[in-house]
Amino acid sequence: MSGDTRTRLLEAARSCLLADGYAALSTRKVADIAGVPLSQIHYHFGGKQGLVLSLLDYENRRRVDRQRQLYSADAPLWKRYEQACDLLEEDLSSGYVRVLQEMIAAGWSDTDLANQVLAMLRSWFDVLRDVADEAETRFGSLGPFAAADFAGLIGLAFLGGEAVILLGEPEWGQQVRGWLRSVGELIRRFEESAG
Structure with a gap:
């Protein structure tokens, strides 16, 4: 499941970056699109910058x-x-x-x-x-x-x-x-x- 969560977060981040750009990227929105708790971004990537x-x-x-x-x-x-x-x-x-x-x-x-x-x-x-x-x-x-x-x-x-x-x-x-x-x-x- 961990690999799947990570992949879903990366795909959601790509989608959000294309729509909003880096400055407006919302980790909450990324987590919502990926269908996972916001804490998973911090767990897998340490935060917004690590995710991107x-x-x-x-x-x-x-x-x-x-x-x-x-x-x-x-x-x-x-x-x-x-x-x-x-x-x-x-x-x-x-x-x-x-x-x-x-x-x-x-x-x-x-x-x-x-x-x-x-x-x-x-x-x-x-x-x-x-x-x-x-x-x-x-x-x-x-x-x-x-x-x-x-x-x-x-x-x-x-x-x-x-x-x-x-x-x-x-x-x-x-x-x-x-x-x-x-x-x-x-x-x-x-x-x-x-x-």
């Missing part, structure tokens, strides 16, 4: 594993990048991106929270670094960029792009998606010229 961090950690691990599998596939790098752009839509619709951005914002005024969110972000940048290292090994050079620099730029482009998409203005959202996809075209051209 557990949700983010769970979602983050699943998605990082997915990205590792994606990038380990035997396909041109530009095709794998395009698939990553496709997966952004899944991450947006699932609420993962919203939760991540909410926790980034909350971390601006809470150092402990910021450190935990940065540790999760580091796992994404590690995936990107591995892919950039692979590209550097295969092609010899990434132009003026070291592999870590290229990986960092890609990661920051996605984080910034996600923040703009979440603002909800459709035209801007489409532009951001196009800008992110244009990097795939750049990778394709580089890959083809180097190969």
Whole structure:
């Protein structure tokens, strides 16, 4: 029952975060939606912040594993990048991106929270670094960029792009998606010229 209660609380927290955001998140509402006493949030997570961090950690691990599998596939790098752009839509619709951005914002005024969110972000940048290292090994050079620099730029482009998409203005959202996809075209051209 304990695992079931924990799962129900995480699912309820995701639902509430998507509806209300982190600042307005009510642990009482989460408990009501999950159908459990409020004390269960404190028992399983220690409070609101622990609940949301557990949700983010769970979602983050699943998605990082997915990205590792994606990038380990035997396909041109530009095709794998395009698939990553496709997966952004899944991450947006699932609420993962919203939760991540909410926790980034909350971390601006809470150092402990910021450190935990940065540790999760580091796992994404590690995936990107591995892919950039692979590209550097295969092609010899990434132009003026070291592999870590290229990986960092890609990661920051996605984080910034996600923040703009979440603002909800459709035209801007489409532009951001196009800008992110244009990097795939750049990778394709580089890959083809180097190969």
